[in-house]
Amino acid sequence: MAEKTALIVYAHQNKRSFNAAARDVAVQALSKQGYKVFVTDLYAANFKASATADDIKGDLQDPENFVYNTEMMVAWKDGRLSDDIAEEQHKVQQADLIIFQFPLYWFGVPAILKGWIDRVLTQGFAFSMQNMYDTGIFKNKKAIISLTTGGTESMYQPDGVHGDINILLWPLQARSTFT
Amino acid sequence: MAEKTALIVYAHQNKRSFNAAARDVAVQALSKQGYKVFVTDLYAANFKASATADDIKGDLQDPENFVYNTEMMVAWKDGRLSDDIAEEQHKVQQADLIIFQFPLYWFGVPAILKGWIDRVLTQGFAFSMQNMYDTGIFKNKKAIISLTTGGTESMYQPDGVHGDINILLWPLQARSTFT
Numbered sequence: 001m002a003e004k005t006a007l008i009v010y011a012h013q014n015k016r017s018f019n020a021a022a023r024d025v026a027v028q029a030l031s032k033q034g035y036k037v038f039v040t041d042l043y044a045a046n047f048k049a050s051a052t053a054d055d056i057k058g059d060l061q062d063p064e065n066f067v068y069n070t071e072m073m074v075a076w077k078d079g080r081l082s083d084d085i086a087e088e089q090h091k092v093q094q095a096d097l098i099i100f101q102f103p104l105y106w107f108g109v110p111a112i113l114k115g116w117i118d119r120v121l122t123q124g125f126a127f128s129m130q131n132m133y134d135t136g137i138f139k140n141k142k143a144i145i146s147l148t149t150g151g152t153e154s155m156y157q158p159d160g161v162h163g164d165i166n167i168l169l170w171p172l173q174a175r176s177t178f179t
Numbered sequence: 180m181a182e183k184t185a186l187i188v189y190a191h192q193n194k195r196s197f198n199a200a201a202r203d204v205a206v207q208a209l210s211k212q213g214y215k216v217f218v219t220d221l222y223a224a225n226f227k228a229s230a231t232a233d234d235i236k237g238d239l240q241d242p243e244n245f246v247y248n249t250e251m252m253v254a255w256k257d258g259r260l261s262d263d264i265a266e267e268q269h270k271v272q273q274a275d276l277i278i279f280q281f282p283l284y285w286f287g288v289p290a291i292l293k294g295w296i297d298r299v300l301t302q303g304f305a306f307s308m309q310n311m312y313d314t315g316i317f318k319n320k321k322a323i324i325s326l327t328t329g330g331t332e333s334m335y336q337p338d339g340v341h342g343d344i345n346i347l348l349w350p351l352q353a354r355s356t357f358t
Contacts, residue, residue, distance in 0.1 A: 050291040051289060
């Protein structure tokens, strides 16, 4: 049986956090199952979050009228993405399973993890106008969202103060390019 | 009549973008109505997106077990938040109206704007366990989400490939501390 690969994209500042513990347990359990496991520790890597022209090596297509998505698509094709993005894409490419491990910030992913999503999942690499959802480029990969909340379980019930967490997270879940 | 104040939190890299034009029109229209208008240009300011211990001046409460939200709440009370956060909070405090102007990235705000939300809307300052939603600290402020999309209108219909944009944006809308 071919070795399987997992990538854990981990976003917590604190080595002693519950998120860190969840990451460690996942690494252990997956390794025991024969997975090769990559961990991207976003805060430890001081991962760049903002989508800027620095993400592209060499000349821009249209420096006078910068369009991030278009420039990134061309740079990906030409192998001119910044090293940190190329490295993450290499891990994503190999991963059969991706786990996002984070504390919920304002009903979504922390900015540093949103930066990973915005910058790494380049058009062409992660999706195209022809290939998304059912025909998605990564449709054979699995993804797990593993998160902690500051609030209590009752706050995220359909009749709770924040409303149903499944609806809150729906953009993260159903909208993923992963299945 | 007392002067009203507006804050535009703007997240686009390109001065010639549609987002920049929308910002400029808003500044013009609001100024004509007698508003004092602040603009926070996140990319131009190279706004820090990631929630880290650098957001706090002076000693941490518990450096061995860093909890961002807790440390920020205490630092806010003591006036020990980093200067960039304090400056944004000062603008938010004064603003009767806040406009978020951005291109939709992965069905949400760009990471740099998520960083503004995560870092500036500190517990104590923007909400508390006692004061949220109907009794929210900022319940008398208005907010407008003004965004552009890469996809077409039909892609965001209930039967479109991405689904109903109103449901996609619901966590941004209904979950806001603003009304």
